[in-house]
Amino acid sequence: MNLLRKYNVAAPRYTSYPTVPYWDTGSFDLTQWQQLLKKAFQATNGKDGISLYIHLPFCESLCTYCGCNKHITINHAVEAPYIKALLQEWQLYLQLFGQKPRIREIHLGGGTPTFFHPQQLRFLLESIYKSATLLPDASLSFEGHPNNTTAAHMQTLYDLGFRRMSLGIQDLDPRVQEIIHRIQPYETVATVVEQARLIGYTSINFDLIYGLPLQTAAGLENTIRQVMQLRPGRISFYSYAHVPWVKGVGQRLFTTADLPDEKTKQGLYELGKKLFTGYGYTEIGMDHFALEDDDLHQAYKKGQLHRNFMGYTVTHTSLLVGLGASSIGDGWYAYAQNEKHIATYQQLVGKGQWPVVRGHLLDEEDLLLRRHIQALMCRFETARSKSDPQSDAIIESLERLQELEKDGLVEILPGKVLVTPKGKPFIRNICMAFDARLWRKLPATQLFSQAI
Structure with a gap:
């Protein structure tokens, strides 16, 4: 239950990216x-x-x-x-x-x-x-x-x-x-x-x-x-x-x-x-x-x-x-x-x-991040495309995912991120790693329901 305490934070449900409050x-x-x-x-x-x-x-x-x-x-x-x-x-x-x-x-x-x-x-x-x-x-x-x-x-x-x-x-x-x-x-x-x-x-x-x-x-x-x-x-x-x-x-x-x-x-x-x-x-x-x-x-x-x-x-x-x-x-x-x-x-x-x-x-970065979040939500994995532009947001997302990888929730491979069976209940947290707009302006009050 340590993972539950760690990851049960307010998180979007990602029916869109950016999420409506952003x-x-x-x-x-x-x-x-x-x-x-x-x-x-x-x-x-x-x-x-x-x-x-x-x-x-x-x-x-x-x-x-x-x-x-x-x-x-x-x-x-x-x-x-x-x-x-x-x-x-x-x-x-x-x-x-x-x-x-x-x-x-x-x-x-x-x-x-x-x-x-x-x-x-x-x-x-x-x-x-x-x-x-x-x-x-x-x-x-x-x-x-x-x-x-x-x-x-x-x-x-x-x-x-x-x-x-x-x-x-x-x-x-x-x-x-x-x-x-x-x-x-x-x-x-x-x-x-x-x-x-x-x-x-x-x-x-x-x-x-x-x-x-x-x-x-x-x-x-x-x-x-x-x-x-x-x-x-x-x-x-x-x-x-x-x-x-x-x-x-x-x-x-x-x-x-x-x-x-x-x-x-x-x-x-x-x-x-x-x-x-x-x-x-x-x-x-x-x-x-x-x-x-x-x-x-x-x-x-x-x-x-x-x-x-x-x-x-x-x-x-x-x-x-x-x-x-x-x-x-x-x-x-x-x-x-x-x-x-x-x-x-x-x-x-x-x-x-x-x-x-x-x-x-949506700007170019939004469209890129939207595609990755959509893939995680629908396939429990996402991969870099050859046509993807260089993006600081993706680099920052991968850095945020490292902590989730240590906890066994994702597997980071060259050009790909896989959600593990252990990580499926935490999919909202995993998608949050790609939410550049949220991380650039963390909410002062609670906007979303708890992840779990």
Whole structure:
């Protein structure tokens, strides 16, 4: 446990590099973003197509562990105006691109996408399809809450080409469910999974979390045993991020006294990993496990796994369009994030204005470091390319990695860095060694959750 004490520090999750707190927002320019966006579109549309993330932020109740941007309401009259705004924003992209997008990937995230009535989702997606070409092998997925994901939701989305679904399970222990305000019995989850498979869904992911309040080893083991009866193809096993200074009232409904200490939390991770492996799952990236016949596992084996703001994906496009309040777009050479407040977002797009409020234009060093961090996250290794420029940042990164090599977490070879099996739980720390922007300006206050 000495390594745990040493490396359990605040660390980014690296869905991007630079991470959002280190974006150079002062140098960001909307016109440049649009130019780079169009450049990325022209480079990828005829080849790989584009990815589309649609943020649907509404939930009927607050889950107190949640770190997502969401709006709690039981008023479903919010659906139509929000979808209208999404389509107005989509029109801004269509005008910029000047030609029909070819869509390789769509993900509906939240919030709770299944908060929306199935016919509202149909209207949204059919409207997008009319103005784009949906590629035959497009990967379409959505997030669902077991309590409100109905057979009608699943059938509607299946008819629109969706074959993947992700269910937020988190934990099946009644005590944990009560304190995190997400009460969903095993029978409810089992019904949704059974219906999904009968409809024809070929990939089901479960989100589980370790480190939740009141969580115990016995309770987590029981949760995993129940999950194995349903045998999802993928499991996301996330570390609970306790950041009440960022996420506000929800995470203040319990205290650190309710949380497992760092030794217990590490034990929960090791228990989960041991059980998943015993049931035939492979650790394919940070927090993610997959069965051998799942596409995510196949992409990992082939070295084709990709990571972006949606998490791990089997597709790799150079352009991710983010629609909706707080969504982040990735044009490879630049990032941009939308206005978070729903009413303001709707007002902006209603006036024909881009709702982007901040962003970052990547320089040559950013692009180089991004590639190495991406490789570590997706393949547990990274290598120097012959075309790589000389970089002081890489030299400094290798110097920082020497301490991790002494601890057996990485192996440094000529032109290559390998993560050891011992080092996989510390992948965030390993990636931090390449985070030049963080090391040049260490935060004065805690910006990120703990690494373990």
